[in-house]
Amino acid sequence: MPTASESSQPSASVGPQSSPSPGSRSAESRPRASSAESAQNTFDVAVIGGGAAGLAASIALARSLRSVVVIDAGQLRNSSSAHAHNVLGHEGIRPQDLVAKGRTEAEDYGVTFIDATVTRAHTHDSDSRPAEEAPQHRFELAISTGVEVRARRIVIATGLSDELPEIPGLAEGWGDTVLHCPYCHGYEVRGQRIGVIGTTAMSYHQAMLFSQLSDHVSFIRHTAPAPDSEQEAMFDTLGIEYIDSTVTEVARAESGTVVSLAAGEPADGANALTFDALTVGAYARADADLFSQLGGEVVAHPSGMGTFIPTQTAGQTDVPGVWAVGNSADVSAMVVASTASGVLAGAHINADLIMESLG
Numbered sequence: 322m323p324t325a326s327e328s329s330q331p332s333a334s335v336g337p338q339s340s341p342s343p344g345s346r347s348a349e350s351r352p353r354a355s356s357a358e359s360a361q362n363t364f365d366v367a368v369i370g371g372g373a374a375g376l377a378a379s380i381a382l383a384r385s386l387r388s389v390v391v392i393d394a395g396q397l398r399n400s401s402s403a404h405a406h407n408v409l410g411h412e413g414i415r416p417q418d419l420v421a422k423g424r425t426e427a428e429d430y431g432v433t434f435i436d437a438t439v440t441r442a443h444t445h446d447s448d449s450r451p452a453e454e455a456p457q458h459r460f461e462l463a464i465s466t467g468v469e470v471r472a473r474r475i476v477i478a479t480g481l482s483d484e485l486p487e488i489p490g491l492a493e494g495w496g497d498t499v500l501h502c503p504y505c506h507g508y509e510v511r512g513q514r515i516g517v518i519g520t521t522a523m524s525y526h527q528a529m530l531f532s533q534l535s536d537h538v539s540f541i542r543h544t545a546p547a548p549d550s551e552q553e554a555m556f557d558t559l560g561i562e563y564i565d566s567t568v569t570e571v572a573r574a575e576s577g578t579v580v581s582l583a584a585g586e587p588a589d590g591a592n593a594l595t596f597d598a599l600t601v602g603a604y605a606r607a608d609a610d611l612f613s614q615l616g617g618e619v620v621a622h623p624s625g626m627g628t629f630i631p632t633q634t635a636g637q638t639d640v641p642g643v644w645a646v647g648n649s650a651d652v653s654a655m656v657v658a659s660t661a662s663g664v665l666a667g668a669h670i671n672a673d674l675i676m677e678s679l680g
């Protein structure tokens with residue numbers, strides 16, 4: 322019977338290093354992850370996406386002596402923000418610096434990185450071949466560089482796309498003057514003039530949360546449903562101004578962010594309002610094309626705020642051998658929650674591979 326480490330040795334010439342001490346060595350002395358273009362490119366686990374979730378999964382797996390490749394297109398969801406908050410031990414860190422640190426730690430454990438996009442995922446489970454003839458790796462991934470990677474398990478850590486309402490000028494401020502999350506940036510705009518642009522019923526909740534941070538919160542209904550009596554009472558109690566109008570444009574000015582309102586709609590006679598910060602509920606669509614290609618079904622979040630890959634314990638999906646972590650599986654997961662989901666999935670995948678080796 323092979324030992325755990327024998328069975329997990331990668332076919333490519335990379336793999337777990339002995340007793341690494343992440344961060345304690347120079348880049349020169351760090352074990353080199355070999356090119357995944359070499360040999361057979363077959364790994365125990367392929368992690369698609371190298372944000373907080375994917376990196377955390379890769380480290381948990383590599384620390385269990387699993388061969389791991391992370392394929393990452395490098396488009397972090399929060400890359401437009403200068404700082405990430407509520408990240409314990411790294412408060413206010415630049416998002417890019419956080420993942421660079423995580424990547425160094427993963428490389429120290431021998432994780433292979435490919436900076437590219439996975440364009441296609443295929444599983445042998447749907448093959449008509451009898452089990453004894455099927456290859457040991459279950460998955461094949463086509464990558465934008467033309468390389469193909471094979472793996473026994475897949476972690477989808479591709480995050481989500483924030484789809485903003487089509488208001489000219491809005492996207493330009495995303496992550497800076499246009500915000501969505503009171504726990505990510507709310508403290509930084511405390512006490513300021515905050516305009517909430519309504520998109521769904523959840524926007525009322527967003528206004529409620531921001532009212533804890535400022536006495537100057539205005540809610541512009543835009544495309545949100547009209548308030549019910551409970552929401553009206555909540556706005557009255559919390560002192561949130563309600564403006565029943567749509568937004569036609571957002572522009573930066575010396576005085577702040579100017580929001581133009583549709584002519585002829587009631588806004589106390591004003592057709593433009595100035596705020597220090599805007600908040601808006603973007604539609605959070607899971608980046609899940611690869612999951613669909615593998616036979617999975619993405620579901621809509623009951624709140625209407627987006628879509629996600631449904632998972633069971635520790636990120637396991639309904640598609641055998643496929644885990645989903647971070648924002649691809651949970652629209653509301655912040656950095657630390659995404660990291661935690663990656664670690665947990667990594668631990669469960671390692672156990673799953675051991676179980677498989679027991680037959």
Ligand SMILES: Cc1cc2nc3c(=O)[nH]c(=O)nc-3n(C[C@H](O)[C@H](O)[C@H](O)COP(=O)(O)OP(=O)(O)OC[C@H]3O[C@@H](n4cnc5c(N)ncnc54)[C@H](O)[C@@H]3O)c2cc1C
Nearest residue numbers: 370372373374394396398399405406439480647648655656
């Ligand atoms: C503007 C903004 C500010 C935020 N600020 C904070 C904050 O202050 N604190 C906080 O805790 N949270 C914050 N968040 C939330 C935070 O961004 C997420 O919690 C976190 O990014 C989720 O990590 P993830 O690994 O799931 O996804 P991501 O960080 O988005 O990483 C996913 C990675 O997968 C890659 N990828 C996608 N598809 C493919 C593919 N087919 N092939 C290869 N790679 C692929 C992407 O390019 C990306 O690099 C903020 C979000 C936004 C929008």
